[in-house]
Amino acid sequence: MEMDITLTVNGERIAERVEARQSLVDFVRDDLGLTGSHIGCEHGVCGACTMRVDGEIVRGCLMLAVQCDGSVVETIEGLSDSGELADLQAAFEQRNALQCGYCTPGMLTAAQELLKAGTVPSREEIREHISGNYCRCTGYHAIVDAIESVAKARMGAGT
Amino acid sequence: MKPAPFAYKKPRTLDEAIALLGENPDARILAGGQSLMATLNMRLSAPSLLIDINGIEGLGEIALKDGAQNGVIEIGALARHVQAERSETIATHAPLIACAMPTIAHPAIRTRGTLGGSIAFADPAAELPACLLALDGEVDAQGPKGKRTIKAGDYFQGLYETALGPQEILTAIRLPAANKDTRVGFAELARRHGDYAIVGLAASARADGKGLKDVRLAYFGVGATPLRPLKSEAALSRGDIDAAVAALDLDPHDDIQATAAVKKHLAGVLLRRVAAQLMEQRA
Structure with a gap:
């Protein structure tokens, strides 16, 4: 099942079609090419995929990309570029x-x-x-x- | 690993979500997703549909309400751990929850995780189910036949098994508000801060002169559900900590973290720590 989402990533408005099962961290890495967020355990234990959604840190592997429709996502690339x-x-x-x-x-x-x-x-x-x-x-x-x-x-x- | 494919729906009302559950018997409810997504990623579970309830209004409140005798704290199913952690209402009226909160996973997980989800999932090593039992709380559920309330003592039925029916959704948990006589205690032992406990203990009691009454102890990580050692509760009500430890009748199994013998020993260690907390707080 695929769904359309619109969200803001590091200040940029993004509209993409994603598979329902795609995690947020896979989305930013594979679809957006933002590979600074890393994937370690994929079950919430290691913290390598920590990023911000709507101002609060989350596990990128325990959230689906479809759940971020309408959200503001900040990855290490954005946090780094902003100083x-x-x-x-x-x-x-x-x-x-x-x-x-x-x-x-x-x-x-x-x-x-x-x-x-x-x-x-x-x-x-x-x-x-x-x-x-x-x-x-x-x-x-x-x-x-x-x-x-x-x-x-x-x-x-x-x- | 990546989860097996599933469909995704985000209903706007509880009735819609309940109907979807009826049409898709193997669907799973997605609240905070901090346990569910991990089990999907590991393919321990492969539902055909995820029903994301995060779009349903009115389930995210934490409020002090009037109860039969004292006040009641009502925590909506979508209230997140971080919300409880920052809530004045929880700090003042639900001190046991406030004590437990920092031990639940890690900040990035508490951002998303919900109290309702933890109770609905009923992991035997999780903190909140034990807190609910120690506080003699209640669970509100809604299903095709309407709403009902389930007492904590009737709610936890087996390993990840609760009194919720297949088409029922947990809508809120309710806890008696603390008053000046309320005493609480909480302790757990984990290999790493925030990990599931090897053994943990949540407790509540009422001050009774210089002693305690209505002691309720709820262990987690030592059985299929949170467990109350009734004989130890009675001994603690008499003020006899040694007898309370001696009366512990837990029967844990070996698991990946510790042997049964270690868990039993640690249960006694925690009981002494929690008993001291219950008694220390007396004015």
Whole structure:
């Protein structure tokens, strides 16, 4: 079964015909060529496909493309191009918070969600927040360092 | 993996959704989809039709309503975890739900997942079914024969099996609102924060002088449904934590996460933690 959907992806209005069973992450990767959102487990455990729908982070593998008819979708490409994540991306690079990079788009998107709260979370809170994003390289320590440093820098800049 | 092909319909009314269920006996209801999509992706389930109820108005409210004695918290079937997490009504009047919420999966899943969906799916290791049972809540369902209300104690019938009929849709869950005598406790052990619990325990009670009464304990992850250890509840009402632990009569099976012996041991550990929470809160 195929259906027509209209949605906004990274600020661009898109009209496409999709199969009902197509997941959101397959749609953005295969139909739109936005391959920054990664596919890991395809059952909601690994977090590699984390993206934003209508301003909130979701699992791209646990939502259907047809469910996004009328929605605003933001992928790592959009979040990166807008500069919203620039300091976080720089901190990940400086602190070696990535090695293979497979988890990184999802990790950045999830981390930004926490930082949007506008407070400096404890390291424990950071770990809890990113508990839904698997990283098999870093052991997480450097990721927590990077997120914590950006949280402090953003708060410092705001005062 | 990718799901097997299915058709997709998004009805605008409950009656339409109920009719679709009648015409398509193997259809599945899509609410938050955070369990359903995973089972479809793994091809554990291959329905011919998904009935997306997200377009039905009026199912997403969380509200404090008048009840027979005290207030009642009514949570519409489409209220999402994130909504409950941010709700003042839940924080004030349903503290057990507020305690459980951060342990349910991860933020990106709580964005979509619904409380009604969790209760309808009835995963034996999930938090909310146990909370519903511990709070002696109710489930509202609507089907071709109209509406009915099912008590939590009658609702969970077996592994992923509930009292909902094949053509019934869960429309709301209702919980007694907390008052100054309400005591709640919640604890779970999981390998990773947000994963399904190895063992978990949700509890409610009422303060009774220096003690507790009406203790209700609901374990999850140790059987086919959330389970109440009645003898332990009675012991805890007498204030005897050691006796409550000794009286635990759970009979868990080995699973991928832990052996039955480990689960039984952990159930006792959690009971002590939750008993301390129930008693600690006394003014």
